[in-house]
Amino acid sequence: MHITDGYLSAEVSIGAGLIAAGALGLSLSKLNQTLSLRTVPLTGMMAAVIFAGQMIKFPLLAAPAYGHLLGGVLAAVVVGPWAGCVALALVLFLQMALFADGGWLAYGANVLNMGVVGALGGYAIYSFIRARVQGRKGIVAGAVIAAWTSVIAGSTLFCIEFALSHPDGSLDLSMLFTLMTSFHSLIGVGEALITGGIVSYILAVRPDLIQEPLSRRGAVAGLGRIVGTGAVAALAVAAFIAPFAAEGADGLEAVAQRLQFDALEWKPWAPLLSDYEVPIPGVDYSSGFWQKLSVSLAGVLGTSAVLCMTFAFGRFSKPRLADQDAGPSHAG
Amino acid sequence: MQGPVMPADFLDRFSRGNTVCHRMPARLKIVLTLSVIFVSIVLPASYWPAQGCLACLVFAALSLAEIPIAYLARRILLILPLVLMTALAAPLSHGFASGWETAFGIVFRTLVAFLAALWLVNTTPFDRLLAGLCRLGMPRLFATLLAFVYRYLFVLFDELARMRTAQRARTFGPGPVKTAWKSRVQLVGTLLIRALDRAERVHGAMCARGWRGKMHSLN
Numbered sequence: 001m002h003i004t005d006g007y008l009s010a011e012v013s014i015g016a017g018l019i020a021a022g023a024l025g026l027s028l029s030k031l032n033q034t035l036s037l038r039t040v041p042l043t044g045m046m047a048a049v050i051f052a053g054q055m056i057k058f059p060l061l062a063a064p065a066y067g068h069l070l071g072g073v074l075a076a077v078v079v080g081p082w083a084g085c086v087a088l089a090l091v092l093f094l095q096m097a098l099f100a101d102g103g104w105l106a107y108g109a110n111v112l113n114m115g116v117v118g119a120l121g122g123y124a125i126y127s128f129i130r131a132r133v134q135g136r137k138g139i140v141a142g143a144v145i146a147a148w149t150s151v152i153a154g155s156t157l158f159c160i161e162f163a164l165s166h167p168d169g170s171l172d173l174s175m176l177f178t179l180m181t182s183f184h185s186l187i188g189v190g191e192a193l194i195t196g197g198i199v200s201y202i203l204a205v206r207p208d209l210i211q212e213p214l215s216r217r218g219a220v221a222g223l224g225r226i227v228g229t230g231a232v233a234a235l236a237v238a239a240f241i242a243p244f245a246a247e248g249a250d251g252l253e254a255v256a257q258r259l260q261f262d263a264l265e266w267k268p269w270a271p272l273l274s275d276y277e278v279p280i281p282g283v284d285y286s287s288g289f290w291q292k293l294s295v296s297l298a299g300v301l302g303t304s305a306v307l308c309m310t311f312a313f314g315r316f317s318k319p320r321l322a323d324q325d326a327g328p329s330h331a332g
Numbered sequence: 333m334q335g336p337v338m339p340a341d342f343l344d345r346f347s348r349g350n351t352v353c354h355r356m357p358a359r360l361k362i363v364l365t366l367s368v369i370f371v372s373i374v375l376p377a378s379y380w381p382a383q384g385c386l387a388c389l390v391f392a393a394l395s396l397a398e399i400p401i402a403y404l405a406r407r408i409l410l411i412l413p414l415v416l417m418t419a420l421a422a423p424l425s426h427g428f429a430s431g432w433e434t435a436f437g438i439v440f441r442t443l444v445a446f447l448a449a450l451w452l453v454n455t456t457p458f459d460r461l462l463a464g465l466c467r468l469g470m471p472r473l474f475a476t477l478l479a480f481v482y483r484y485l486f487v488l489f490d491e492l493a494r495m496r497t498a499q500r501a502r503t504f505g506p507g508p509v510k511t512a513w514k515s516r517v518q519l520v521g522t523l524l525i526r527a528l529d530r531a532e533r534v535h536g537a538m539c540a541r542g543w544r545g546k547m548h549s550l551n
Binding site for chain 2: 093
C-alpha cells in the first residue's frame, strides 16, 4: 500500500511533500487552537490505536490473503479531521522509521494519499452526508461512503503522481487507472466494511466518543467543506472515467493490437493480472474493451457493496446498552 | 493486570547491535541514507555503472551492520509482488513490446532505496533516530508526538495481546468469516475506546506533572 522510493521522481516527491507539509502545518495549528495541551495525548493515542489496529488481520473470503484497516476515515470520525490527519501522518512516519514501510522521500506522497485525502477529504464527505441524513444512520452511512471514496481517491492521486513521474510517454495512463481502480475498488470495500463495523460498534457501546461535526461558522467553513467534498468526489469519479476518456487516443488500439499480436508474451502474465481485475471468463480481452468492462464492473460492484453496507449497518447499529446515555463508563 | 509483555525491541529488532554502523552518529546515517536514495532516484536508470555502485555501497553497509540475510530476503520478498505489479504498468502500456527499461529501472531503484532504508532503521534505535531528526530540523511538536506514539505503542500492543488471549479463551476457533470479522471489529473497537479513555487519564497525569506542551529529555 505504501509508496516506496523509486516509484516517483524527485520533483513529484518534493511537490507532494510540500503539499503534505502545508496540510500538516495547518492541522497542527488548528489542533493547538482547539485542543491546546490535549493535542499530544489525544492525537498520539489515536495514532497508536491505528498503528496497532493495522496489525489485526481480517480474513478474506476464499483467498489465503488478509486485509487490514487503513484508518484515515475512522480517525477523522472519532477525533475530528485535523487530529485524524496528524494521526495518520504519525502512523506513516513510524512505519517508515521502524519497518522501512514506505520511502523516506515518498513520505510526503504517502501522507498526501492516505492522511490528507483519507482524513481531511474523507471527513469532508462524511460531514457532507451527515448534514443531510439525521442520527446514527447518517454517521454510519457517512463513514462507510467516505471510507470507500477516500481509498479510490487516494489511488487516483497515486496514478497521477506516478504518471507525472514518468512523463516520457512510457506509461499509458488509462492502463494504470484500470489496474489501480479495479484493485482499490475492492480494497475500498474492505476498508468501508471495517470502518463501518467499528463506527457502529462504538455507536452502540460508547456513542459519546463520536465527535460532533465542526459547527458551521460562517461561509468559509461551509465553502471549505464543499470544496473538499468536491475534490475528493472528483478524484474518485475520475478513477472510473479515465479508462473511457482515453478512448480517443491511439494508445488503447495500439495496446489491443499488440496484445493480439504478442499472444505468446501475453499468456505468462495473465494469471498475474487476474489478481487485479474482475475476471470474466469467456470475454475476448484482446478487443480492448476489457479495460472498460473491468473498471465498470469494479465500480458497479463496489458501489452496490457500499450501498448494501450502508443500509445493513444503519439497521443493525441500534444502541445495545439501555444506559448508554448515562455518560462515559470505563471499559476496563 | 498480568499478561504478555512486549519485549522492548520487538519493533526495531536489529537496531541495538554494536557494529561500526550502529556506533555512527544518527545524523550522519540519516544524511547518508537520504542522499543515497536521492541520488538513485535522480540519476537516470540507464546509468548502470553509477546505479550499480550505489547498490554495492548499500550491500557493503548492510553486511558491515551484520543484518541477517534471511531477514533482508524476507522483507524483499514481501514487497516484491507489489513493486513488480506497479513496474509492469510501463511494458503493459506498450503491449510488452517496449517499456521494459522503465520497469527495470523502477524495480532496481526501489530495491536500492528500500535496502538503504532498512540499513538506517536497523542500525538506529528509534530514540536516537528521533534525536537526530530533531537536530536536522524536525519540528518539536511533531517529534514530541512521535515519541508519545512510540511509548504508547508498547502499552497498546500489550492491551491487544491480553484481549486476544481472552477472546481465544472464550472461543473454540476463528469460526466462519463473518464471525471472524465481527470479533476483530470488536477487538479494534474496544482497543479504540480503551485507548481514548487512557488518553484522557494520561492527559490528566501529564498536566499534574506540569505539562505545558513541551517535552523535556536528558539528551
